[in-house]
Amino acid sequence: MSRRVRLWLVAVGGGTLAVLLVAACLDLPAFGGARHPYGDRAVREALARHTANTVASVNFDQRAFDTLGEMTILFAAVLGCVVLLRQTRDEHRARPEPEPVALPVRRYALVVLPVALLTGLYVVAHGQLSPGGGFQGGVVAATSLHLLYLGADYRALERIRPVGLYEVGDALAVSAYLVTGIAGLIGGTAFLANTLLPYGTFNTLSSGGTVPLLNAAIGMEVACAVVVLLARFLDQAVEIEEEGK
Numbered sequence: 001m002s003r004r005v006r007l008w009l010v011a012v013g014g015g016t017l018a019v020l021l022v023a024a025c026l027d028l029p030a031f032g033g034a035r036h037p038y039g040d041r042a043v044r045e046a047l048a049r050h051t052a053n054t055v056a057s058v059n060f061d062q063r064a065f066d067t068l069g070e071m072t073i074l075f076a077a078v079l080g081c082v083v084l085l086r087q088t089r090d091e092h093r094a095r096p097e098p099e100p101v102a103l104p105v106r107r108y109a110l111v112v113l114p115v116a117l118l119t120g121l122y123v124v125a126h127g128q129l130s131p132g133g134g135f136q137g138g139v140v141a142a143t144s145l146h147l148l149y150l151g152a153d154y155r156a157l158e159r160i161r162p163v164g165l166y167e168v169g170d171a172l173a174v175s176a177y178l179v180t181g182i183a184g185l186i187g188g189t190a191f192l193a194n195t196l197l198p199y200g201t202f203n204t205l206s207s208g209g210t211v212p213l214l215n216a217a218i219g220m221e222v223a224c225a226v227v228v229l230l231a232r233f234l235d236q237a238v239e240i241e242e243e244g245k
Contacts, residue, residue, distance in 0.1 A: 116140060125205065138219040138221070196210050
C-alpha cells in the first residue's frame, strides 16, 4: 500500500469519525437537565441489589464483564513488562549497597507504611459501601509496601516482597474473578450475573451479593500486579547490570 493511499484512508476514516462525533455532541441533552436515564437506572439497580456504592454496582454487577476486560488489560500489561524486563544473558545481578537515608524521611516512611497499608485494605473491603474499591485500594496497598524502600533499604523491601508469591496471587485473583462468573453459568444464569449469593442487609459488609467477591478479586489482582510491575522496574534500576560494569 502506497503512502498516498494510507493518507487517504486516514483522512476518510478520521473525517467520518469527526462527523459522527460532532453529530453525537449536538444531540446531547442540555447541561444540568433533570433527565438522567442512565444514572437513574444505575442507582435503581444498585439499590435493588443492596449495594450502597452505585459505582461499585456498575463495575462489579451491571457491567462486570467490562471490568473483566479492564483486569485482563492490566494482567497482560504486567505480563508484557515481566517478559521485556527479564534478565538477559549479558546482564548480571549486583547486590545493592544500602544508601544513606535522612532520619526524618526514614521515620516518616516507617510510620506511614502501616497506615497506608491499612487504608488500602479498608478501601478494598468497603468498596461496595463507600467511594473507592478494588482498583483504588489495590494501588494504595501495593505502593505502601514500597515505603520500606525509603524507610530502610532495598534488601528490607525484598524480604516482604517475594515476587514469585505476588505473581501467583495475581494469577489466583484473575482466576477467582473468572470462577465467580462461571459459577453463574453453572447455576443456570448469565456469566457474572449477581444471583449466586443473597443480597444481604443494605449498607453492611456482606451486602451486594457477588459485588464484594469481585471487588476483592480486583483488589488482590491490582495490588499484586503493581507490586510485580514495580519489582521489575526496581530490579533494572538497582540490581541488574550489564556485563563488564
